[in-house]
Amino acid sequence: MKILVVGGAGYIGSHMVKQLAQAGNDVITLDNLSYGYRDAVKYGEFIEGDLGDESVLDAILGTGDIDAVMHFAGFIQVGESVLKPSMYYHNNVVNTFTLLEAMLRHGVKNFIFSSTAAIFGEPDYTPIDEKHNKQPINPYGHSKLMIEQVLEDYDKAYGLRSTCLRYFNAAGADPDGELGERHVPETHLIPLILQAASGRREDIKVFGDDYATDDGTCVRDYIHINDLCEAHSLALHRMIKSDKSARYNLGNGTGFSVKQVIDVAKKVSGNDFKVSIEPRRAGDPAVLVADSTLAREQLNWQPRHAELDDIVKTAWQWETDFLSRQ
Ligand code: UFG
Numbered sequence: 001m002k003i004l005v006v007g008g009a010g011y012i013g014s015h016m017v018k019q020l021a022q023a024g025n026d027v028i029t030l031d032n033l034s035y036g037y038r039d040a041v042k043y044g045e046f047i048e049g050d051l052g053d054e055s056v057l058d059a060i061l062g063t064g065d066i067d068a069v070m071h072f073a074g075f076i077q078v079g080e081s082v083l084k085p086s087m088y089y090h091n092n093v094v095n096t097f098t099l100l101e102a103m104l105r106h107g108v109k110n111f112i113f114s115s116t117a118a119i120f121g122e123p124d125y126t127p128i129d130e131k132h133n134k135q136p137i138n139p140y141g142h143s144k145l146m147i148e149q150v151l152e153d154y155d156k157a158y159g160l161r162s163t164c165l166r167y168f169n170a171a172g173a174d175p176d177g178e179l180g181e182r183h184v185p186e187t188h189l190i191p192l193i194l195q196a197a198s199g200r201r202e203d204i205k206v207f208g209d210d211y212a213t214d215d216g217t218c219v220r221d222y223i224h225i226n227d228l229c230e231a232h233s234l235a236l237h238r239m240i241k242s243d244k245s246a247r248y249n250l251g252n253g254t255g256f257s258v259k260q261v262i263d264v265a266k267k268v269s270g271n272d273f274k275v276s277i278e279p280r281r282a283g284d285p286a287v288l289v290a291d292s293t294l295a296r297e298q299l300n301w302q303p304r305h306a307e308l309d310d311i312v313k314t315a316w317q318w319e320t321d322f323l324s325r326q
Pocket of ligand 1: 076077078116117118140167168169187188189190192204205206207208218219220258281284288
């Protein structure tokens with residue numbers, strides 16, 4: 001297949017591009033490099049351009065040979081979305097809308113959308129399945145849910161097929177050591193902990209230890225980046241074969257507390273580091289764990305890196321390689 005990967009220079013997008021190319025697909029990355037890195041796109045064609053730029057989209061989609069579009073170019077920081085909602089609605093909603101309109105103009109009818117656990121808001125129950133109420137508690141979650149709604153309507157009216165994949169906590173790095181997580185600023189737990197373990201950071205701050213969980217810290221469902229990408233490939237094949245849209249929650253189904261992740265990182269790295277307890281971070285639900293039964297059953301999806309040690313090991317390899325490159 002020929003696949004356009006929008007945001008293919010970012011963390012998840014770059015791993016996806018590699019996996020698609022290695023499976024024999026023809027891949028084009030479109031990325032404006034606002035958060036991504038040119039050198040993270042190691043496979044296929046690269047076009048520097050913006051998701052909201054109709055002329056670039058027309059040039060790519062107008063060739064008539066694109067089979068599917070995968071969209072990873074969303075903004076992802078919950079806290080920032082509360083402070084700058086306009087930035088989030090503009091990029092995550094308006095620009096995505098521009099992309100969808102271009103797809104319709106050129107008759108490209110298969111779309112894979114990066115959605116998020118944040119569409120569920122404070123969970124009523126865990127693990128969270130697809131039927132769970134969708135009540136986002138921040139602009140980031142709202143922006144993703146709005147596009148899910150647009151996609152539902154476009155499916156019915158225009159036959160645009162979509163698969164929305166709600167990620168829980170994407171983590172880890174390419175086991176070949178070629179790609180990894182490079183957010184600036186970094187806000188995610190595992191890379192921050194490993195930067196403390198390697199000495200790049202003074203300490204790790206735990207945001208709250210008074211939650212209603214076993215050790216008082218927040219519980220999350222960490223899923224390896226390659227397992228996440230594998231689900232995209234399986235979902236794309238199923239969507240094309242069945243000619244049906246779908247939505248899946250993607251996680252391992254096991255929760256780990258912040259303190260447990262810190263312990264695993266200490267074990268994997270063999271290094272001790274300072275841990276300080278800070279006040280809660282706004283907008284953090286106590287527990288977010290996925291029920292991915294639907295993805296396992298319908299897509300025959302089997303996460304290969306189900307152990308947290310294994311996920312953290314790949315991220316640690318990326319962190320130590322980063323230091324040796326400095
Ligand atoms: N945390 C800390 N210290 C840190 C960073 C994070 O204690 O320095 C805690 C957070 O409070 C949270 C947990 O570690 O309890 C995980 O935090 P992350 O920022 O790594 O991930 P989130 O669960 O907040 O966010 C992830 C994605 C978002 C997505 C969200 C869906 O990164 O894009 O899941 O709920 F919206």
